[in-house]
Amino acid sequence: xxxxxxxxxxxxxxxxxxxxxxxxxxxxxxxxxxxxxxxxxxxxxxxxxxxxxxxxxxxxxxxxxxxxxxxxxxxxxxxxxxxxxxxxxxxxxxxxxxxxxxxxxxxxxxxxxxxxxxxxxxxxxxxxxxxxxxxxxxxxxxxxxxxxxxxxxxxxx
Numbered sequence: 001x002x003x004x005x006x007x008x009x010x011x012x013x014x015x016x017x018x019x020x021x022x023x024x025x026x027x028x029x030x031x032x033x034x035x036x037x038x039x040x041x042x043x044x045x046x047x048x049x050x051x052x053x054x055x056x057x058x059x060x061x062x063x064x065x066x067x068x069x070x071x072x073x074x075x076x077x078x079x080x081x082x083x084x085x086x087x088x089x090x091x092x093x094x095x096x097x098x099x100x101x102x103x104x105x106x107x108x109x110x111x112x113x114x115x116x117x118x119x120x121x122x123x124x125x126x127x128x129x130x131x132x133x134x135x136x137x138x139x140x141x142x143x144x145x146x147x148x149x150x151x152x153x154x155x156x157x
Contacts, residue, residue: 109150112139 111117115131118138122128127143136157143150
């Protein structure tokens with residue numbers, strides 16, 4: 001029989017308690033430290049790229065605000081900012097009355113008789129004027145900004 005002071009379970013070595021399939025606790029701690037070191041580089045990369053994105057965003061906002069401020073100051077000073085170069089003027093037709101001639105800068109366009117100007121659209125190369133007559137028909141006049149040539153187009157009702 002067993003003596004009373006003996007334990008039922010055998011005595012275990014302290015090193016045997018920490019030993020398992022994965023190795024000792026020191027091995028596990030070393031492995032976790034190595035994994036943490038690997039992720040430290042990724043964390044640094046993410047942090048740096050995040051700061052770069054924030055800096056670029058701030059730069060874009062600054063550039064937009066600076067450009068808008070320049071334009072507002074130019075408007076407040078009354079400076080004219082040319083949209084396009086002025087083309088050579090066309091000779092004024094002699095049959096048109098003074099009230100029927102629309103002039104803007106170097107362009108002189110004869111307004112069709114009995115019509116009113118509805119819209120004017122300008123681009124880099126041309127100016128388009130839209131006139132409507134009393135009978136409802138339309139006339140479009142296309143003015144070439146480089147040569148000053150005018151091309152009327154009638155659109156019946």
